Amino acid sequence: MKVFEFLYNGCIHESAAATHSIHKTRKGAEMALEFNKQRAIKEWEEMYEPEERERNPFGQHKYWGIRETEILS
Numbered sequence: 001m002k003v004f005e006f007l008y009n010g011c012i013h014e015s016a017a018a019t020h021s022i023h024k025t026r027k028g029a030e031m032a033l034e035f036n037k038q039r040a041i042k043e044w045e046e047m048y049e050p051e052e053r054e055r056n057p058f059g060q061h062k063y064w065g066i067r068e069t070e071i072l073s
Contacts, residue, residue, distance in 0.1 A: 001071045004029035008036065009063040017063050029066045037064055 006029045009017040020036065023029040037059075044058045 001073070003069050003071055005067045005069055006032040006036070007063070007065045007067055011061050012063050013061060017065060026066065026068070033064050033066060 004023045004026045005019045006021045006023065007017040008020045009015060021029070021032050023032065040062070041058055044053075044056075048056050
């Protein structure tokens with residue numbers, strides 16, 4: 001059986017990606033990734049004024065990904 005992990009790393013320079021959630025389908029993992037990324041974008045927009053966003057581009061030190069993992073029985 002395969003599962004799909006949604007991985008996230010808040011700072012690629014200080015740590016490795018960790019499993020944020022596990023899903024039965026790739027689509028479920030992609031939906032979780034997109035939901036969390038959109039939430040992070042909103043926080044970024046609230047944190048930086050438009051003129052500051054060029055100096056601090058969204059997600060420049062973050063990682064979002066999906067990993068397929070085989071579950072052994």
